[in-house]
Amino acid sequence: MKTRMRRKQERPGEILEAAFEEFAEHGFAATRLEDVASRAGVTKGTIYFYFETKERLFGEMIRHFSALLLAEVDEFLAKPSESHKERLSNFIRFVYRRFALDRKGREILRFMVADGKHFPGLVARHYADFVAPSLQRVNELVQMGIAAGEFRETPAARFGEIIMGPAVLLGIWFLVFTGQREIDVEAFVNGHIDLLLDGLRVTPSNAASPPP
Amino acid sequence: MKTRMRRKQERPGEILEAAFEEFAEHGFAATRLEDVASRAGVTKGTIYFYFETKERLFGEMIRHFSALLLAEVDEFLAKPSESHKERLSNFIRFVYRRFALDRKGREILRFMVADGKHFPGLVARHYADFVAPSLQRVNELVQMGIAAGEFRETPAARFGEIIMGPAVLLGIWFLVFTGQREIDVEAFVNGHIDLLLDGLRVTPSNAASPPP
Amino acid sequence: MKTRMRRKQERPGEILEAAFEEFAEHGFAATRLEDVASRAGVTKGTIYFYFETKERLFGEMIRHFSALLLAEVDEFLAKPSESHKERLSNFIRFVYRRFALDRKGREILRFMVADGKHFPGLVARHYADFVAPSLQRVNELVQMGIAAGEFRETPAARFGEIIMGPAVLLGIWFLVFTGQREIDVEAFVNGHIDLLLDGLRVTPSNAASPPP
Amino acid sequence: MKTRMRRKQERPGEILEAAFEEFAEHGFAATRLEDVASRAGVTKGTIYFYFETKERLFGEMIRHFSALLLAEVDEFLAKPSESHKERLSNFIRFVYRRFALDRKGREILRFMVADGKHFPGLVARHYADFVAPSLQRVNELVQMGIAAGEFRETPAARFGEIIMGPAVLLGIWFLVFTGQREIDVEAFVNGHIDLLLDGLRVTPSNAASPPP
């Protein structure tokens, strides 16, 4: 039967999906494989058929969903765009979309913060695969804008983190404070980009200002 | 010896301190009370003499260290300062000091992200005690600067989170990626403030600019 | 081997049997599940696979062995017998057999006395399933004997407990004072029945006697 | 101060009283000394000043309240009475009063059933001090009545337990089934005595009947 064959093929993915939900809900340590299993519609034994240990399951779950994100990042970066301003603001919007507004991306952030200490390999890979290239990209965009005379020289140009900070903070916000206060996301993003681009703008008064 | 009495007074604090270290290292679920006990130099039973459950211990630990932070925030806010620029940048430096560079503040951030779901009461209190007042303060400073003609009108003025984003991100950075890459903190903070103040500066070209 | 499957079927019963022995020996609170497990030839975990908590194990153990008794009571009551005297004395002998001489029945009595306060549901069920119907049965037998002119009217006719008292007392005796003094059970039962039937007998002198 | 002196003197008694309540409520194993202490208005340490261990406390509590009962039994037995019928029924009423209706007496019965196995010495003493003499007394009363021609010869005469059975059963009843059904105690006791005395009555038809 095809149904069965298809099931078989889909099993690991279903388990990873269930694992994501449970780990996101309870964190690594407090998640019970039993719950992952029943959410995936299988039994504990089946999980062990596909994944050696709870640690491995966690690791592969992260790898799996990271890979999806990674592909999107690559795809995005391949796209051409016009002015440097536009490129930069597009990238920022992309980051908001993927790491703050998208639940998967956000929860991966949580996994890093919550369980990173127990999975140094994961953290290193995540850093190498996402964080470093993304920061690199931001820095390049800014440098290119500076070179083109579109942006001013600023010490912040060395720190993509400064550029991206508010986007990550919004992700954290959703992870922790959802329910405490509503945020008008559109206005937030626009405010961020507005402030940022204004801070990068070349004007007579800051054109030649050296870093303090 | 006054050992007995003196110990009695000190015990809860010692246990809280030990609990902070263990919870910070392993997270709520993976922390063993036995380890907290031996770090505090007592036995398991003693912890239960002072704290009803592991949950309570965690909660009171957060409360304890939060209270210290809260006091510092209040004290800081009481201080007068000169121009609005200076007030704002002083506050930003304060936030870096307390929530990014200081280990206690940083780890409290981790607790919120990692275990907040299990302690909704703690999250609500933390929000009410720190986050809301701090954001409020930032917004006030910006508004006052605008009113004084020192800062321009910007949609970011409504979102203290945008102003503070890079500071929180640096905290996260230390929590997760320490060891992946060194960061020149001084330059980071200066870059942040420089970019921000430039973004808030009133210039002929942005004086009346509407958000793009 | 069918070992696996066969065991699976038998496990719960084996655990219940072991639980009976341990609970009977030590009472609910002082029984260690570990001991139940090793008596049943399994490990602690296995008990929890079949029974949610110690309380549940206790409850289901009672339910299990009560059900056996209940079946016997029902079966007995279905049997026809001759005179009312005979019916009554047969029933009394049955009660001795099941609730005083039989260890299982006796220990269930102990469980009610010793741990009933912690298991009000069990007590209520036991009362509804055994005690009430048995008393009901006794009362019916006596009433029928009275109606048939075989027994005299007596205020004790309303209280099956009075009729059965010595039988239960013998059960208690075995529970508590075994070893203090030997009892000639046969003579005891005969003495009880003799006294009882004589007390119920219709004679010229008591035929119409009102209670003193 | 006299108050203090008096308190000191009363402490052990207050502790025993509190112990009775707690042990009666929860049984030996499930009773916490902490609860006994707070009920007695002292701290755990104080209990250990007066009683070496939990076992000793239990034992002395039983001894204490048994002694009160014992005194009453002795006192009762010293009283003269008229006919043997009356002596017997008085004694039965006394037993009802002391062991079924009186909470202390009843709960001591529970202690024997519930925890007797762990306190064989207590059981033996209880048997020697109460049970044996009481049964002895009942047997004597019946024998004397027979010798006086007031009662018939019956095999039950050897078993005071048969005579007293319903009284003990009523005690058990209150211990276990209170709340399941109300019992009209007065009618119950009268029914018991009526049935018993009728069973012991000498009539033409049973005057010479040998035991079957």
Added chain:
DNA sequence: AATGAATGAGGATTCATTCAT
């Protein structure tokens, strides 16, 4: 491939008991 019964080490919690004050 999948099941789920069984394991057993691990960890939270309880509580009788001790002892410095």
Added chain:
DNA sequence: AATGAATGAATCCTCATTCAT
């Protein structure tokens, strides 16, 4: 005499992991 902080052995219960079927 009395306190109550401290202990630590005991015990319930959990859950990752195994393995016969």
